[in-house]
Amino acid sequence: MLPLIAGNWKMNMDIDQGAALVFRLRDLLRNVQAVEIVIAPPFTSLHHLNHLLADSGIKLAGQDLFWEKSGAYTGEISGEMLKSTGCKYVIVGHSERRQLFGETDETVRRKVVAALRHGLKPIVCVGETLDEREAGKTLSRVRTQVSGALSGLAGSAMKEVTIAYEPVWAIGTGKTAKSQEAEEVHNFIRELLHELFDRESVRNVRIIYGGSVKPDNIDELMAQPNIDGALVGGASLKAEDFARIAGFQRL
């Protein structure tokens, strides 16, 4: 499986700023090979940026979706709409959605199902808070989130799914989990997938890490056996930083 490096722009970049970033990225990422690169701009820029990304190999992701197909859901965006902008991926259950917008393991599950129904590859985010880590509850929290998000899925759907382990205390704080700490949880998620599905179906599921990923920690993170990529927030807004992350050195 190719490593996946995804940039989550969050609520940053208007259309012109996004276009400028994409031009820089196209240039800087031209020679990066054997890595799948995805960016998740705000909904309002997706259609425009899709044209600017043509032939670049860089793929688009939505930052969220709603599970209904259409209807009276003011403010929501469906999987079908994302698909029509050119998205291939969608981030689901980001901790900011869980903390600020009341998402639960059940809403995350419904969104994963909707993404798959519309041919979008979900990047399912899980991760413990600082309180949970300090109380020794990291693995039980992650277990609940992963099994909740994937419950009822057929093994055959798993080839489309990516899991992003993002410890909440490491997001936007400059504190990265030590690569060994992250690896421990990634390994736990890998074992959990083997428990929930047959081995063959989950062989190529990527488990990517997120939380203050930067040019100076990506190489060490990617050297861990169960870290298959990164979900990058802040550093994805700087073309040089994101390009360095996507072009990580294999140690």
Ligand code: PGA
């Ligand atoms: P960060 O965000 O890289 O700014 O910590 C990561 C994320 O929220 O996906």
